[in-house]
Amino acid sequence: MNVTLFGAEAERLEPLIESHETLSLVDEPGDVVVCFGGDGTLLAAELKWPNIPKVPIRNSRRGIRCISDPPEETIAKLAEDSLVRTEYLKLGCRVVYGDQEKSSKDLLAINEFTVHMGRVNTAVRFKIWFDDTAFGDNDDNEIIGDGFMVSTPFGSTAYFNEITRGTFWSGIGVAFMYAREKTNHVVLPEDVVVRARITRGPAILAYDNSSEYIELVEGDELVIQRHAKPAVMLVPEA
Template identity: 30%
Template structure:
């Protein structure tokens, strides 16, 4: 049973915390204990409880912001196995499904137990340098190997399960989850994938060739990416557009499906294709 609900907010997306206060009041009215960070506690009304570590104390997370805020919250909630629900204050809103006008409706449904939790595939990305793992983290949307500003075209070599696939000249390669197929991968020409599917999408970024297209890999495959340039260019691994590592010549980037999924909460039973049309076409 849900009791403690962590409220995570992007202050730049909720100026004055009006929507956050509305959410906190709605949670309190329905018998939940709203947990907020100490720095925003003075702005969220009398019913919010300050918590030094929301993710340790909460049973459930609600974030107020855009898809970027949702991704940050979902990454933080991942190790605690907490479901995350998003209140959309961003421009796109593929991940944050609840609009601000529906906050009380969403909390009412939570109180009645009308919540579904969807498991979403996550990537496990690591960098091996001279045989040792120097970096490892997860990606909920995508892992991107790309050139550093002002460097020349990268030529990235891709192997899958130890077998050579191809070399891709261009600005880099995106490896996305189905959830991330509507993010950077989509803007690079990748396919749209239903989010509940279990696969990885490899999409070249600005490929300097006429035939490079996205590749689909099964979730049990292990992808290796290396630079074919013998140290002439600089590259970086970036996860979900946030955390990353500058790569050195000889580094091996290994990407596979993570052992556990991220948990996305829903109160509206939305049709993925309805969201897709609304966000991409505007209707």
């Protein structure tokens, strides 16, 4: 099995990998990526290699999604092929710009997509639809606030929880940040398509812990839905 190590201190695992005849270290991912760090390390690895299974080994105080067992035990189970394949829903987001000269952009997230006001002293205005059904109590369905988030169950223990003080185990969660209108956070079936349009910007779109920010202005739209391919992790049997 070809193994790629990922993380600031991942080289510490090299002797463990090399001690097993069934494992081979490679620079570019082949069969599996072993992440050594916290949840941020796992997110970064998933952004870089979205279609490769991950073994997230904890090397951080912040790593609730990572394996807390001793690294040598987890590596031994990987060598024995006894780790359990676990799949997690991911979201895809297509950014469709109002300026037709700009090409649309496709993004992936395992945690969440977050739209936030682009200036600290100016609220963002937007409209949002769930399967083409407008959400909101106003006549024009426009929502004014700091922004909104679309989260997976995997990501609901992170920023979504900070906003809502809740988590969920299936579906797609939508949370609103300091909305002027009375809006409840919602959890939708996982096959629902979420569409949002910026009606007054500026705003920025962030996803997972990517360093990339997407600038949004009036007329830009987002189409967010379940991605065809889940994130795959190999973990010890519960």
